[in-house]
Amino acid sequence: MSQKLSADLAWPMLEKMLLIRRFEEAVLQLSNDKQFVGHYHLYIGQEATGVAVMSLLEPKDRIATTHRNHGHVLARGSDPGRAMAEILGRASGLYGGRGGTLHLGDPELGFLSTSGIVGGCISLGVGGGYACRQHQEGALSAVFFGDGALEEGVSFEALNIASLWRLPVLFICENNSTGSWAPGQGYPTLVHASSDLCSIAKSVNIATMRVDGADVFAVHAAASEAIALCRSGQGPVFLEAVTRRWPGNNPLWPEPVTGPTDMRIATGEFAPGGEHADWLSHHDPVLRLARTLASHDGGAAARIASLDAAARQRIADAVKFALASPFPAAETAFARVFA
């Protein structure tokens, strides 16, 4: 770890990853409690990617994300209370409750409008890169999307345009489809004849990298290299972060199959059992980072526990804030179609 990433960077990342994990666990609970309707998508299992990449971005950079956006918004620094309020459709939400879970975003932090249309965010993100090149010296557009987005033709068009025009775009493909998936259980998220998603970007002459998305150090190292390349004006870079799909995301509707994450697994105080022991032991990025930190530092266990307690508290407060927020007034529904 030391060469790759110092502890002073690792701990803040663990803090963010824990915040996201506890947020998503709370979202799942609120859905099962019927506090909001409609389909939703959790970032559990991918925290390392969003947190590592965001930790390297600058305020001037632009961000585009997808239906699986909760982690990106929190990693970038949005207020968990306003994010949760948006998911509950409340007036104090990031978008006054108009967008909901599929569309979380925060323009002050550089987010473009978040598209729930698969492939949508890649091409919008290329537009972000176009704007950066035209008006924001040295800025780049970071585009987070799933492997499934590469099934959509517009994504190919967008890769081609970004490459042709050498736009400063960092494409982050979060390939979470390497886990078990059975037909009928949910979306086929990798119905792709390609056995190498990077080869698609390569076919339009984009530089590519592939990294273990559960290893925050690996993501951080690759992303800093990619970002340097982007800022140098070389054009776009394609980074594939491969993760093992969290089992709770396999059903069409998320299920708390691994229960609330028990951080004692990381410190060895508790051994996971059952069918998901393997995922918890090897593929959970939060536990993995905590485990690494613990292995290098005797006092880590206590620090992890207190970080986790703080994260739980922040999320509890966020949920309280969101639930206490009023719904928007019906008559406001007709306003702001136009700016």
Next chain:
Amino acid sequence: MSQKLSADLAWPMLEKMLLIRRFEEAVLQLSNDKQFVGHYHLYIGQEATGVAVMSLLEPKDRIATTHRNHGHVLARGSDPGRAMAEILGRASGLYGGRGGTLHLGDPELGFLSTSGIVGGCISLGVGGGYACRQHQEGALSAVFFGDGALEEGVSFEALNIASLWRLPVLFICENNSTGSWAPGQGYPTLVHASSDLCSIAKSVNIATMRVDGADVFAVHAAASEAIALCRSGQGPVFLEAVTRRWPGNNPLWPEPVTGPTDMRIATGEFAPGGEHADWLSHHDPVLRLARTLASHDGGAAARIASLDAAARQRIADAVKFALASPFPAAETAFARVFA
């Protein structure tokens, strides 16, 4: 040549290629004579590809083509008179004058509806392959399209679907964009960051081949290999036929810059001059085939001349037939929206 392709096959191909060449020269003349309105696209310079591939197809096979379809329809065996009548919008046209130059086709010969929308034909052609697999033992779908079609995302989607489902589709990419092209003169037909169009097909695990599209023997050899692969159930094959764009196709509207093709160039009786001498000497597939035949056979010159005379006569008759055909009656315009 002998190993590659016997003379008994070469002569019929020359005959077809000449027929196409004289047809296209007549179309250009009719447009300049204001016998039809609207934009159109000539197959001059690509005759070897269409003729060689079509010579290997079976009656049960399906065909999809584009705005540059005249050569494909004639190579497959459609009546030049009805094809010309369609271009002139006459009732005796292949589609009663309803389609016109962008949409020539002939369902009895296996053509799907011809799309003038770039990229349209690739995805429709994949549907042809889907139908072949479902209902036509051993049949395949041959899809002719330009390099520009690979700029459209739907083409990528279609390649992926054909590969995933191992559909019997022969993708023939007629890359005619290697010639001189200057902005403002016409469509940028290769605004592509890719420097290797085959790599796009490879990225979705499709077998690919690249061949000199001006060399009818080379196209024939590659196509027969590709077709055998397709029929064997291995799935789709991608064949890139590279040609040097005919200079008359560089302006936005075709121009007869090389004049009516003088077959004596092939037999050495006449030496081309002017700025297009290079294209005529090295990149014209019709002259190139004739030259090869002449170099192997002393009596070739006379045979070429008589084939050419016959082709000119057939086209003259086709033009006469088309010009003599009535326009469809206005009241028929409202019929057949539905079958």
Next chain:
Amino acid sequence: MPRQSYAEALVDALYDSLAADPRVSLIGSYVLGLGPQRHLMERVRKAFHDRIADPPTAEAGAAATGIGAAMAGVRPFVDLGTGSFPYLAWSQIVNEGAISCYMSDGRIPVPVTFHLLHGVRGGGAAQHSHSPQSMLCNAPGLEIVAPATAADVYGLVRAAFQSPNPTVVVSHAKLLGIESDVPAQKQSIPIGQAEIKRSGRDVTIVANSFMTQLSLAAAAALAEEGIEAEVVDLRSLAPLDETTILNSVARTGRLVVVDECPLRCGIAAEIAAVVAEHGFGLLQAPVVRVTRAQVPVPYSPPLEAAVTPDAAKIAAAAKRTLGARA
């Protein structure tokens, strides 16, 4: 009379169509979306697995595959998913599939069937609550059906598979669980015929899809107040059954048009225009349109309700046409 949910009847129609014709196949089988009824499709998947394939998330490619296959003589069904996903296949649907028969002088018909789940469904927000059928009505060459009951979705889906033309079947997400009477022997229903779902002499309410269910609820409420509303269920949006609409307006002299598409250039506008052109003399009061407001669909429940038609808004509109009695 036996009863079935809309979803059960839709699945029966797919099953029977696959069983009846070997040329039929399904490109996409998540026809029932994310709702509780989705498991009903398992029966079809098992019985016809060799004729069912789920495509990549590539709506344009999937639609074109179905269209091209139909041009080549088979009869594919393409499930487009949510009502906004056809936008990704728009060129294929309106500018390839819809025009082929006409452009080929009738030589290349396109017997493909599309299906989508349209409408405001609760939490779908701006991108997953669409009703694209009004836009599709502006594309010559498409047959479009919007059933409201189990019997109708069965009959119209069977008809869609039998039709030589490209047919778009739109199912409202909120209809899937709604039960209604079905005949012992469910039958194919001709495309292009509206049905009077409730008779009444005071005002004509023209609706389609889920709006027909809301209109029937509104009519029941109006009846309590002594107002007899006639509910004309279009069932088919293209071709449009102008006769049934005009005959009803001839009886009532008043017209409320209900549709969930946004107001401008929507189906409600078309119905109002047909009557303003061909039934002008029949009208005793202004036409009233009840549609989705001309705004994107918001996520928050109270906002979503505010922009969407409901039975109360329909009943109020009917009363307005009566209040305006000259």
Next chain:
Amino acid sequence: MPRQSYAEALVDALYDSLAADPRVSLIGSYVLGLGPQRHLMERVRKAFHDRIADPPTAEAGAAATGIGAAMAGVRPFVDLGTGSFPYLAWSQIVNEGAISCYMSDGRIPVPVTFHLLHGVRGGGAAQHSHSPQSMLCNAPGLEIVAPATAADVYGLVRAAFQSPNPTVVVSHAKLLGIESDVPAQKQSIPIGQAEIKRSGRDVTIVANSFMTQLSLAAAAALAEEGIEAEVVDLRSLAPLDETTILNSVARTGRLVVVDECPLRCGIAAEIAAVVAEHGFGLLQAPVVRVTRAQVPVPYSPPLEAAVTPDAAKIAAAAKRTLGARA
């Protein structure tokens, strides 16, 4: 008064917009299509080559690049080409660009401008003769303008660039070469205001784009027969200027609506519906729609003419409304 062709004024508007605002750039510069005026764009290409780029043949990608860039605060213009090519970018235009401002509670406006060449142009056949604007009117969140004169295209294109909203400018291919008066100082024109291009007391003809030119020709012919037609040029299709329409019908009592989109759910339907709803008492005769027939556009000249509106058809429709005087 000086005169200019529509194409010259459009090019002037692009030039002046680029000169006025460094945030403006062009994605696609073949704005004038394949016609003889296309060389007029050279002047713009030369002066602003660093802010002009021609994208690949990838309409969805190009449109989304413009939309995303606009979300990030610049002001791109995206030329979509022929009227049917936006269908390849439909999801981007109607379900990304159009909804962002509303869905973000006003926090992410999308100041992008789209342009396309619409309409039956002679030999375009079924795939290259489209007028997509009626479908676009059904998508909340878009501003849509359809100018008919040099002064209007200049003013509305300038306004489109200045607008914080996604604006679609549709130019009819047949308008490019048509000359009309322009003020010495061409001005920006507010989006959403119709203009009475000719006054008359007998019948109101509502039109837009090239149909306005045909309607003016029809009005001139009618005048010879003593019929005074008022021609209302919508200029903007969204937002729609209902007031100007209703005020004109209040004066004439008769309405002909002319539009080149296909009949069903078209702009003509919307205008007819607006009047049937809000101007019912003003009408003395049935509304008449003159639109493209509900068929794909055929290639052959006599067939093309048969399915397309012209001055004679418009004049005949106006007489029908008068013949039907109650």
